[in-house]
Amino acid sequence: MSSDASLESAQAQDAADPLSRLRAAFHVPATPDGRPVTYLCGNSLGLQPRRAMDEVAKFMQEWQQLGVLGYHDPGADWLNLHERLAPTAAALAGAQLPEVVVMHSLTINLHLLMASFYRPTRERHRILIEQNAFPSDRYAVASQLEWHGYGREALVQVAARPGQQLLQEDDIAAAIEREGGRLALVLLPGVQYLTGQRLDLARLIAAAHRVGAVAGLDLAHAMGNVPLALHDWGADFAAWCSYKYLNGGPGATAGAFVHERHFDAGLPKLAGWWGNELATRFDFAESMKPYRGAAGWQVSNHPLLGMVPLLASFPLFDEAGMGALAARSRALTGYLERQLDERLGARIEILTPRDPARRGAQLSVRLAGSRGGGRALFDGLISRGLTCDWREPDVIRLAPAPLYNSYEDCWRAVSIVEDALNAAPA
Numbered sequence: 085m086s087s088d089a090s091l092e093s094a095q096a097q098d099a100a101d102p103l104s105r106l107r108a109a110f111h112v113p114a115t116p117d118g119r120p121v122t123y124l125c126g127n128s129l130g131l132q133p134r135r136a137m138d139e140v141a142k143f144m145q146e147w148q149q150l151g152v153l154g155y156h157d158p159g160a161d162w163l164n165l166h167e168r169l170a171p172t173a174a175a176l177a178g179a180q181l182p183e184v185v186v187m188h189s190l191t192i193n194l195h196l197l198m199a200s201f202y203r204p205t206r207e208r209h210r211i212l213i214e215q216n217a218f219p220s221d222r223y224a225v226a227s228q229l230e231w232h233g234y235g236r237e238a239l240v241q242v243a244a245r246p247g248q249q250l251l252q253e254d255d256i257a258a259a260i261e262r263e264g265g266r267l268a269l270v271l272l273p274g275v276q277y278l279t280g281q282r283l284d285l286a287r288l289i290a291a292a293h294r295v296g297a298v299a300g301l302d303l304a305h306a307m308g309n310v311p312l313a314l315h316d317w318g319a320d321f322a323a324w325c326s327y328k329y330l331n332g333g334p335g336a337t338a339g340a341f342v343h344e345r346h347f348d349a350g351l352p353k354l355a356g357w358w359g360n361e362l363a364t365r366f367d368f369a370e371s372m373k374p375y376r377g378a379a380g381w382q383v384s385n386h387p388l389l390g391m392v393p394l395l396a397s398f399p400l401f402d403e404a405g406m407g408a409l410a411a412r413s414r415a416l417t418g419y420l421e422r423q424l425d426e427r428l429g430a431r432i433e434i435l436t437p438r439d440p441a442r443r444g445a446q447l448s449v450r451l452a453g454s455r456g457g458g459r460a461l462f463d464g465l466i467s468r469g470l471t472c473d474w475r476e477p478d479v480i481r482l483a484p485a486p487l488y489n490s491y492e493d494c495w496r497a498v499s500i501v502e503d504a505l506n507a508a509p510a
């Protein structure tokens with residue numbers, strides 16, 4: 085065992101990193117017998133910031149004491165809550181402030197944005213996605229095609245090469261080039277949910293634009309995980325959820341980005357009153373006066389209970405800074421990778437790119453004996469106190485989130501995997 089492989093070494097690395105202090109700002113779930121679980125599942129649902137309960141309680145009290153006046157009360161300030169959250173969302177997205185809005189939910193936001201940005205014509209109506217896109221994205225895109233009267237043949241899916249797991253940017257760029265003037269929209273993930281692969285978005289956005297297609301992004305697995313520069317990359321639109329790396333809680337209010345070059349382009353929107361500028365929203369005029377910017381895509385009044393936990397989570401991102409968090413993330417995930425390699429060797433297959441620049445926090449793995457099955461092995465991890473997740477057909481995702489995970493978590497996770505593998509029937 086190399087010295088790096090000891091628990092003491094993991095603990096020493098935790099002690100040496102000043103950002104380790106942020107873990108104390110979160111609740112870590114416990115096993116039925118009261119031990120803290122080893123939680124490597126922030127790619128699925130982020131942990132609860134300790135202050136989230138206070139924010140929720142404060143909101144409930146405001147509702148109790150103010151009723152409807154909470155919307156306009158200067159202390160409660162419900163009407164401007166999305167604006168209070170926007171600066172952190174913009175910083176994480178690499179966007180100008182008016183280019184982001186915290187609203188609705190991820191798939192709904194994708195639909196709202198596609199309503200504006202997917203404007204198919206007879207010649208140009210195809211949509212390109214990756215073959216293993218998250219099912220909700222595939223369903224959403226297929227339904228947009230159907231809604232506009234086009235069939236499945238208009239859905240272009242780029243697959244990994246035979247025998248490979250990962251997408252090649254060359255192949256995506258070539259498919260975009262090949263589709264050329266037939267392609268209306270390219271919808272890609274920042275980080276692919278199943279493999280953890282981070283795509284070169286700057287390159288692929290430019291490729292889409294070269295053929296005159298719109299470049300849209302699903303950043304569910306990228307926001308708060310990897311640094312983004314949506315404005316400089318020139319993405320047309322993007323949407324993300326807030327329950328993974330952003331720690332907003334199950335179903336938390338999501339977010340969206342629209343590049344500022346579209347603000348005055350007269351794009352059609354599926355509208356609702358919340359997209360009306362605050363100054364005139366309650367005039368109830370015959371026609372609406374939308375916000376200039378991403379906030380103009382708001383439709384309904386916000387589910388505030390799903391939003392206030394972000395008031396507890398976002399300041400932690402502000403405090404750490406995405407640059408420092410990304411550096412910590414690389415170190416943590418690299419450590420987890422080394423531990424898996426050194427301690428488990430051929431008993432584990434890592435599907436995620438080995439190059440740290442091509443991934444975020446998540447490592448997707450297959451365990452020996454799990455190919456095409458292995459659900460029992462995964463259940464063994466959960467029962468031993470490792471919370472991670474399983475994606476069909478045989479992928480286990482382990483994601484050390486840099487805000488709250490530690491080197492010790494990574495060390496313990498590998499020990500649990502080893503233990504479960506040893507206990508599995510040969």
Ligand SMILES: Cc1ncc(COP(=O)(O)O)c(C=O)c1O
Pocket residue numbers: 189190191192218220221273277302304305325
């Ligand atoms: C990549 C991706 N897209 C879309 C979704 C669906 O999100 P929602 O149910 O919040 O619309 C998820 C959920 O995990 C996801 O991971």
